[in-house]
Amino acid sequence: MSDSYLYCNTVLDIPYTTFPDLLKRKARESPDVELCIFIDDDSARSTLTFGDLYKKATKFAKTLVKMGVEKGDIIGLKGRNVPEWLIADLGVQMAGGCSLNLPYQQKEEIMVDLLHEIGNIKILIIDPGNSGQNFQIIKNILHKNLTSEKNDPGKVSQLVEIILFSPHEAFPSLHNVQDLCTCEIVAHLPRIDPEDASIIQLTSGSSGLPKAVKHSHNALVVIGYHSSKTYPSKNEKEILYNTSPFYWSGGYPFWEISRGGTRVTKTNALHFLSTADAAVIACEIIAREKPTRAFFVPSMLEFIIKKNMPLKVPRIITSGTVVYSSILESIGKVCEEYQVDYGSTELGYIAMGLFTAEDASKKKHEVLSCLPVSGIEIKITDDDGFVQPIGQRGKIWVRSIMNFSGYLNHEISIRDIFMKNGWFCQEDGGFLTEDNALIVEGRSQEVVQILGRNIYPAEIENVIKAKSNVIDAIVMPIKDMDTGDLVPTAAIMYRPQCEDSMESMQDYLRNEFKITAENQLLEYMYIPHFIISLKEFPLLENGKPNRNDIRQTILRNIDCKKYDLSFKY
The missing domain is CATH 3.30.300.30 (ANL, C-terminal domain)
Known part of the structure; x- marks a missing residue:
């Protein structure tokens, strides 16, 4: 019996460049194409083109350089899915800085703990919120940084400036992104290398304080090309519906900037009364905007299908948790094909699968399978690190062209997450099928263990x-x-x-x-x-x-x- 090892020998033509350079190319090729369509809480619609984003981010970057931002400086970024977030994020990168993507509705004490653990946060760019949701956080940080002693845990050391997304009457002296991205500043932007740090993303934090993962510019480009080139469509114009927050790895604009496609998003992805409310609004927006593809987490998708809600889109993309093959029964009703993505904050895209009506009639497993993307190797091992035979469950290990070397804020032993020669443990369990595909069954540390036998939660969840x-x-x-x-x-x-x-x-x-x-x-x-x-x-x-x-x-x-x-x- 063969060993549980997979690799992808497909070579994608991925340019060795920076993420701002990708944006620059798209802005030159199609300056008037909408990069993002924003739908706010009142259903009002606004847009941002590739050309406008590049111009505004460049101007914002020059103001940051004028303020003293240098290569390698970490700049915190906390806000909703609004134009100012994209302008600030790309502007920080153009200035040579590294954008720390913070959750918009994260509690103040968690955010402050993160800033302390990561350290040396020079500027915090923050969205005051449509109704002033972050007003108190801004007020508290300003007060403690101006009046507190050095050892006060509420003080963010090294922080020299707070920049708002937009003007706010409570803070008239603070700069804001809306004004700064229109300023004509004479400043020299630094030359950026593809291996320079670009952004810091956070893991979900399901087991405690989120872990901070630093990505290089090259890594962002690789993720972008994996998202847009692995399963490309024949559509000349692509529109993606995705309300995931920009600060989440599944919501960051990798696809838009690498593909040159248009994203439709809600400005506040968490502003819903319930799952039912979110599903209704999603179906309404999709019916109006007519995207060619839409991203849903599995639970939302299952809710829409069970409720027989009016959804129809050519391709549906889903990821994040175990995806059951029963979902293929809805092909022809809600979509023509499903794309299943498997990845992580640490390594980006790991594996993908594309399923059509033909696959629905010949499904072999309870969970949908996927194949490694370009530059990825996968193996399944037992608890001692030895490769399992095909079909045997075990831990999923991944080796990637992405250079992940550890977490910024967690002193986890390298031996706990790496094997020799760069293999990274996903902490997920699964197995390889006889036709050389990966089945992901969930977190390996959450397995039910009885009499030495491992039972993955997916086996029980699927039946429930x-x-x-x-x-x-x-x-x-x-x-x-x-x-x-x-x-x-x-x-x-x-x-x-x-x-x-x-x-x-x-x-x-x-x-x-x-x-x-x-x-x-x-x-x-x-x-x-x-x-x-x-x-x-x-x-x-x-x-x-x-x-x-x-x-x-x-x-x-x-x-x-x-x-x-x-x-x-």
Whole structure:
């Protein structure tokens, strides 16, 4: 039997250049093409062209140089999906700085902790918010930096300036992006090398304080070309609907600037009352703007399909979590093809898959597979690091042309995340199929472990979500104090007024897993020992379920005499 190793021998013609240079090329080729269409909270529409972004970012960069920004300086950037975010981000890069992409609705104490851990944040560029949501954060930072002692934890050391996205009457003395990007400043912009730092992105923070990942300009170009060239379409004009925040790796404008395509986005991706509200608005915008492709996280997509909502777009892209093959049944109804992306903040795109109606009739696995993108190697190993045979589950390891060397703010042992010769552990579990494709089944550290057997949550989640009254489900292991096994628990989001009791759901699962007197151990392994119902899953800033908060909710309600509440996986 063959070993679980994959590589991509396709070579993409990726230029060795900087990200601002890519923008410059697109601005020269098609200055009047809309790079982004912004839909605000009142459904008002505004646009930004490639030409305007390049001109405004260049002017903003010159003002930063005049203010004293030098090559390598880290500049914090915190805001909504608005033109000023793009102008500031590209302007910082043109000035030779490195843009630290901060979540817009991140709590002040978390943001300050991040700034302290990363260190040497020279300027903070911040969106005051449509209704002044960040007013207090700005006020507190200004006050503490002006009046506090050096050892005050609330003070951001090295910070010399705060720049607002737009003018605000409460801070008349502060500069703002809207004004600075129109100034005619005489300043020399530094020459930038493709290996210079360009942006710092944050991981989701599902296990604590987000980890900071620094990307070079070359890395941004590689990610951009992976996004636009791996599965290109034949459309001359491409429009992408994607409301993911710019600061999230799945929302950063890699595709737009490398492809020269147009992005349609909500200015505040988190300004929704519920999943249902977000789905309705998404369908309305897509019907009006008519994009050629649309990005949805799997849970949102499943909600739209289950509710039979009026959605039709040529290609739907999904990623971020496990994607089940049952979704292919909707081809011809909501789209003509699905693109599944698998990646990480550390390495960018790792693998992709493109599925059409033909694939729907011959699906072999519960989870959709994907293939490595150009410059990527993948292998599956056991816990000791030895490569597994084809079909055997294990840890996913990746080696990439992207140069990731560790986190800026986490002292994680290199041995914990790397193997020799540059292999990086994704902390995901999965296996390779006989036709040489990757199946991703979820986080490897979240596996249910009973009698030495690993059971991935996806195996149980898939069955729960197949029930018509279920919107979403998350399965997590918890330690049984008697046996030491990691047994399954579940959090389930039901349709309104359609909630099952825990016993009813357990009975359903016993039937689906065909548990009888002959195989009673399967009940211990596959039936969640505790189930909690939630109206909505708490979300991280990037839109993913906050698994840590969900876990804490389960722990608050579970029998502390039977399960080890202190266990951490």
